[in-house]
Amino acid sequence: MSSHREAPEISKDPVADNTDVYAFVSPDSPDTVTLISNFVPLQDPPGGPNFFEFGDDVLYSIYIDNDGDGLPEISFVFNFSTELRNPNTFLYNTGPITSLDSPNWNKRQFYGVTRVDGADTTAYGTARADAAGLRTRTLGERLACPPCNIGPRSTPNYSALGQAAVHELQGEVKVFAGQRTDGFYVDLGAVFDLADLRPFQNLHLIPSAPAAGVDATKTLNIHTIALQIPISQLTANGSVPKDPLGGSATIGVWSAASRRKVRMINDDDGDPASEAGPWVQVSRLGNPLFNEVIVPLGKKDAWNRSYPVSDAAFARYVEQPEVAKLLPVLYPGVFPNLAGLTKPRADLVAILLTGLPKGVVPGFQNYTGKVQADQLRLNVAIAPTKSSPSLLGLLGGDAAGFPNGRRVFDDIVSIELRAIAGVTFALVDKTFKPDSAAGVLTEGLTPASNRYQATFPYLAPPLDGFDTPSS
Amino acid sequence: MSHEKRKDGGMTRLSFIKASAGAAAGVAAVSVPGAAALQAEEASVPTHPSSHTPREPVIAYVRDAKRGEVTVVSGTNEMTYRDRALTRRLLKAAPRHATRKGR
Numbered sequence: 001m002s003s004h005r006e007a008p009e010i011s012k013d014p015v016a017d018n019t020d021v022y023a024f025v026s027p028d029s030p031d032t033v034t035l036i037s038n039f040v041p042l043q044d045p046p047g048g049p050n051f052f053e054f055g056d057d058v059l060y061s062i063y064i065d066n067d068g069d070g071l072p073e074i075s076f077v078f079n080f081s082t083e084l085r086n087p088n089t090f091l092y093n094t095g096p097i098t099s100l101d102s103p104n105w106n107k108r109q110f111y112g113v114t115r116v117d118g119a120d121t122t123a124y125g126t127a128r129a130d131a132a133g134l135r136t137r138t139l140g141e142r143l144a145c146p147p148c149n150i151g152p153r154s155t156p157n158y159s160a161l162g163q164a165a166v167h168e169l170q171g172e173v174k175v176f177a178g179q180r181t182d183g184f185y186v187d188l189g190a191v192f193d194l195a196d197l198r199p200f201q202n203l204h205l206i207p208s209a210p211a212a213g214v215d216a217t218k219t220l221n222i223h224t225i226a227l228q229i230p231i232s233q234l235t236a237n238g239s240v241p242k243d244p245l246g247g248s249a250t251i252g253v254w255s256a257a258s259r260r261k262v263r264m265i266n267d268d269d270g271d272p273a274s275e276a277g278p279w280v281q282v283s284r285l286g287n288p289l290f291n292e293v294i295v296p297l298g299k300k301d302a303w304n305r306s307y308p309v310s311d312a313a314f315a316r317y318v319e320q321p322e323v324a325k326l327l328p329v330l331y332p333g334v335f336p337n338l339a340g341l342t343k344p345r346a347d348l349v350a351i352l353l354t355g356l357p358k359g360v361v362p363g364f365q366n367y368t369g370k371v372q373a374d375q376l377r378l379n380v381a382i383a384p385t386k387s388s389p390s391l392l393g394l395l396g397g398d399a400a401g402f403p404n405g406r407r408v409f410d411d412i413v414s415i416e417l418r419a420i421a422g423v424t425f426a427l428v429d430k431t432f433k434p435d436s437a438a439g440v441l442t443e444g445l446t447p448a449s450n451r452y453q454a455t456f457p458y459l460a461p462p463l464d465g466f467d468t469p470s471s
Numbered sequence: 472m473s474h475e476k477r478k479d480g481g482m483t484r485l486s487f488i489k490a491s492a493g494a495a496a497g498v499a500a501v502s503v504p505g506a507a508a509l510q511a512e513e514a515s516v517p518t519h520p521s522s523h524t525p526r527e528p529v530i531a532y533v534r535d536a537k538r539g540e541v542t543v544v545s546g547t548n549e550m551t552y553r554d555r556a557l558t559r560r561l562l563k564a565a566p567r568h569a570t571r572k573g574r
Contacts, residue, residue, distance in 0.1 A: 127549040262530050262544050270523030276530050277544035 002184045002288040002412065004041035007300035010283045014040050015055035016257040018285040019222060020184050021062075023253040023376045023405040026228055027384040028455055032172075033234055035062050035076075036226045036408070036457065037255035037285075038182070043221040046465035051092055051148035052179060053109050054080040054223055058257050059125060059279045062227065065252035066236040068369035070309030072252075074234065075121035076139075078177060078225055080111045093147070093154050100144040100164055109145040111177050113169070113227075114138050122307055125258065125279035139169045145178040149221070151466025162461045174228040179221050180459035181451050183408040184288075187443045188216035191413075195323070195330050199444040200437075205330050213444030218451075219468050226457035231380050241381040244399075245358055249382075250366045252375030253405070254286035254308060281305055286374040287352050287403070288412045293323055294352070308373035311353060315372050318352055319344035323420045335435045338422045347424040351403045360427050364399045378405030391446070395423065408458050409447055417441040515564040533561050 004019045005011035022036040039060065043052045054060070059079060063072035085106045086094070095104035115137045116124045123132035146165040149158045166176045190196045190213065196204055198211040231240045234251055241249035261277030283304050285291070294317050295303045303314060328339035350356050353372035358365040366377040385400040391411040393401025395418060402410040418424075421438035453460050527546065534540040539555035 125547050127547075129547065260547075261549065264524060264528070264530075266524045268520070268523050271526050274524045274526055274528050276528055276546070278547045278549050 002186070003285045003290075003292055004184075006292040007283075007304050008297070009301045010304055013259075013282065014042075015053075016058045016259060016283050017041055018255050018257055018283040019182075020288060021253065021255045021285050021376055021406070022183075022408055022458075023251075023378045024407045025231075025378070025380055025382065025384045025400065025405075026456070027386055029228065030384055031232075031240060032228050032230050033251075033378065033380060034226065034228045034456060034458060035253060036224060036459065037062050038180075038184075038222045038224050039257065040223040041182075041220075042217070043179070043182075043223070043462075045149065045219070045221055045463045045468040048148075048150065048465065049090055049092055051107075051150070051465075052221070052223060053082060053107075053148075054078075054111070054145070054177065055257075056080050056082050056109075057263075057273075057275060058259060060225055061122075061124070061256045061258070062225070063121065063252075063254050063256065064234050065308075065368070065373070065375060066234060066248075068250075068252070068371060070252075070311075070371040070373035071120040071307075072122060072254075073117065073119065073236070075116045075124060076227055077114045077116060077124060078111050079114075080109055080145075080177075082107060082109045093150065096153060097147050097150075097155050097161065098157070100146065100161070105147055108147075109178075110142045111140075111145065112138065113140045113143065113175055122256075122281070127278040129278075139171075139173060140167060140175060143167045143175065143177070148179045149462040149464040151464050153466070155464065158464065159461050166456060171233060172230050173233075174226075174456055176224065176226045176457040178224065179462040180224040180457065181462055182217045182220050182222040183447070183451050183459045184217055184222075185215050185411075185445050185447045185451075186217060186413050187213040187445060189214060190443065195326055197417075197441065197443060199442060200331070200334075203331050203334050203437075205332060211444075213442075215445050215447070218448065219463060221462040222459075224457060224459055226459075228456050235380070244363065244379055244381040245365055246381060250355060250368050250377050250379045252286075252308075252368055252373065252377055254284060254375050256281050256284040258282060281307070284308075286376050288406065289416050290352060290374045293416075294318055294321055296322070308375055309371065311374050312372045314374075315349060315353060318348050319346075321345065321348060321420055323417075324422070327421055331437070334437045335421065337433055337435045338438065341422060341425065341432065343425075343429065345425060346428045348419065350428070351419060351424065356403070361394060361399070364394065364404070366404050376405050377403070392418075395419070408452050411442075411445070411447075413445075414442045417443075515560075531557075531561065533558055533565075536562060 002020045010017045019041045020038045026032045026034045040052050062076045064074040065072050093104050097105045118134040123129050146162045149155050190198050198213050201208050202210050232238050258279035258281045260275040261280050264274045291303050328335040355366040355368045355377040357367040366379045382399050385398050390396025390398035393410050401407050418441050422434040423438045426432050426434050529545045531543045534542045539553050539558040541557050542551045
């Protein structure tokens, strides 16, 4: 999946598992950028009585690199706390929850947001913090999360309940943290069954009749942290760039989760656990599928602990991606040109590690310099596409979509499949002719529109546990 | 005074010792190093815990016994010291199996 359960260690730690990151110029507020980071993957909506929540013992961070050095100059950090109204019931709620302060809601979660500025804000909360010269500013405290969507009796009119949890902070910043429908769509069962693509499985090494794709995440929820921030608060010089080809128009975005270095499981009747030490990063995510399909299994945990500024160490996996070698084997005779391609994949390095420089795609660039770092790179001078955006983003001629940042509905599986299959290599090497199949690769999925909404936080309210799955 | 190695700008060894009454090091160890310090200090006495584990305990562990390196985490700080006397004292206080590798 994008980054759901993508590495051995984090797959055992769902509340810290960063599944998707989105960054886009807000379509209904084009002077702002929306940043979304999702956690706690594959939530089955009826999963009570302890419904899903963020980790009180996890530090969640969203990072901005606005000068291309691979280090974040800005981060937004989120810390959560859970409160029980009544510890003597097993119930999440003892009646309908009709407001965020409903007395019927027993287990509530709150959070604080802090903005951190400095030369390297990954140092926040770590053993490097004192020497890092960081400046911190509390943007919000004791902000309420919405409840999970239990069902029509417990959480009637959920849409309004969820929207009440959109908080407006100083500086025209909006924030939301809570359960949402997962916007990421993928045919999981097919992908992990030897990279079968159902519409093309007649061409697979182990063939069967073509079929429509199966959307494996369409009935699952996620936990979302979303921010909407004026562009001027994210750029290096406080500007609002208007020239897409200008040098300061692109920001790098990624997200992470950290845990305390030491955790003791207590065997007395006090706190169930004690913690100490600096925060240690256990999960990170910039471009979708980077750790999932680019980084090999034996390196995935180390990648999650490392920082983007060190990603040159992983560039060889981008230059020679394993999937590009597998496609010609799994689809015999379909990808002869890809099979003969042995040059380092400069196209994928640009898309994933540096951004696309001027001249590759006319009128577009999101290049941030030579430092190789896995970040979503968003050119904030490119206006959002309001009418008929292409799910294929830049590949579909829509420069407001992936890999120019990432929108909630972008079909990143098809985009990255086509790129890895060679479509984008032709942009940097005119002697290469992509295989005809490369340009039509797809999982055969179109996301249902009820996964999204037109306004912040753009991901739709979560599916409720009474009606999902339907009988 | 034994050598001190700082990984960050956190508390100094002296401030740590003053701050952590529960840690296995006494102020006397600062000015009387080595075996003499061990003799001067009160011996460790096994006991039952008198309270719950603190929510944010100060934790010290022997990182490298041969080099005499001890790491202490406190709050969000972490420091590693080279302190052979402290290492010896911790190892002496440790149950026998604790000195073996966990896996």
